[in-house]
Amino acid sequence: MSWRGILVIGEVRSGAIQPATMELTAKARVLADADGSKVTTLLMFDDIVSDPKECIGYGADTVVFACAPAFGLFNQDIQYRTVVHLIEKIRPAIVLASATSAGRTIMPAAAAVIGTGLTADCTGLEIDPENGDLLQTRPAIGGNVMATIRTSDHRPQMATVRPRTFPIPDPDQKRKGKAERLDVPPEILQSRVLPMGIEIQEGEGSNIQDMDVVVSGGKGMARTESFGMLHELASLLGGGIGASRAAVDNRWIGYPHQVGLSGKAVSPKVYIAAGISGSVQHLAGIQTAGYIVAVNKDPDASIFRVADLALCGDLFEIVPKMIEAVKRETEK
Numbered sequence: 001m002s003w004r005g006i007l008v009i010g011e012v013r014s015g016a017i018q019p020a021t022m023e024l025t026a027k028a029r030v031l032a033d034a035d036g037s038k039v040t041t042l043l044m045f046d047d048i049v050s051d052p053k054e055c056i057g058y059g060a061d062t063v064v065f066a067c068a069p070a071f072g073l074f075n076q077d078i079q080y081r082t083v084v085h086l087i088e089k090i091r092p093a094i095v096l097a098s099a100t101s102a103g104r105t106i107m108p109a110a111a112a113v114i115g116t117g118l119t120a121d122c123t124g125l126e127i128d129p130e131n132g133d134l135l136q137t138r139p140a141i142g143g144n145v146m147a148t149i150r151t152s153d154h155r156p157q158m159a160t161v162r163p164r165t166f167p168i169p170d171p172d173q174k175r176k177g178k179a180e181r182l183d184v185p186p187e188i189l190q191s192r193v194l195p196m197g198i199e200i201q202e203g204e205g206s207n208i209q210d211m212d213v214v215v216s217g218g219k220g221m222a223r224t225e226s227f228g229m230l231h232e233l234a235s236l237l238g239g240g241i242g243a244s245r246a247a248v249d250n251r252w253i254g255y256p257h258q259v260g261l262s263g264k265a266v267s268p269k270v271y272i273a274a275g276i277s278g279s280v281q282h283l284a285g286i287q288t289a290g291y292i293v294a295v296n297k298d299p300d301a302s303i304f305r306v307a308d309l310a311l312c313g314d315l316f317e318i319v320p321k322m323i324e325a326v327k328r329e330t331e332k
């Protein structure tokens, strides 16, 4: 049987399908349409809260779902072996997963067992019209160049994709597809690893990747206490707090807030950057942000090249004025 079609490894938390699954399923649909092949989405549940068929509207032809208590607390051992089991069964030409902590752990183990390549943290995926290879683009050399990688000699072609890289379309409620239960052999569901529990890190509880407004601070914030005004602005706008790596490295705010190449990619409707210069590594995390507001005292700051609204001046004067303006608007 030849390698054909695309397998998306879905992301499930507490029985609910995560938006990253819809994002990748929709992208897989676009890629599969290039050669008329099929998209399969795999979901591993301990308790089915979301309807697996939801993925069909985003482009899946088949949703394969496995259900077992062993999928409750994340166990890399069990999940990667389930993925390998399905790959051997359906032989997809391409396997995609989100570059979340789960995807970043499952995919390398699966690729190593199968003996194929894996491109991690892609920000672009295309099909080569000449030969059908998957063109896997990702930042390289500290984000200063974009490298396009192909897996010419092995199958499947495996890639993880940074969440929020591609837009999530509205589902097509009329799309037809099927949901099939996967019987996972009992030996796969046994593991020497015993997950004890999950502890939510400070800042991880409210995920900025799911927010419509993100207010970020950089090195220009100068100290931890200054983030108080960003918290106030963010809470007035119903948003969350982001940060540059410089702010995180200075320990003014925790790593879960970091936006950029080595942090999170965010896709809010409004992104406010205060005291952030706009390095390529930071901009890699806001590629799909809607409207960018930048506050910086340097008129030549790179952030102004991508900003929709450039506010040049001292952030310690401008941010309090923004807070007052939002308060005035909300009181009307």
Ligand SMILES: Cc1cc2nc3c(=O)[nH]c(=O)nc-3n(C[C@H](O)[C@H](O)[C@H](O)COP(=O)(O)OP(=O)(O)OC[C@H]3O[C@@H](n4cnc5c(N)ncnc54)[C@H](O)[C@@H]3O)c2cc1C
Residues within 6 Å of the ligand: 142, 143, 217, 218, 219, 220, 221, 243, 244, 245, 246, 247, 258, 259, 260, 261, 262, 263, 264, 274, 275, 276, 277, 278, 279, 280, 281, 282, 285, 295, 296, 297, 298, 301, 313, 314, 315, 316
């Ligand atoms: C492999 C690699 C991965 C990386 N990953 C990331 C990442 O995920 N995210 C990330 O952010 N960076 C990342 N970086 C670091 C990146 O290169 C920059 O060093 C970092 O983004 C700089 O942060 P910054 O803009 O806050 O600081 P700076 O570049 O120092 O900029 C501070 C800005 O604040 C302005 N400013 C200062 N005071 C005020 C004031 N009072 N009012 C208004 N403006 C003021 C200044 O004009 C300046 O533009 C990475 C680097 C590498 C090599």
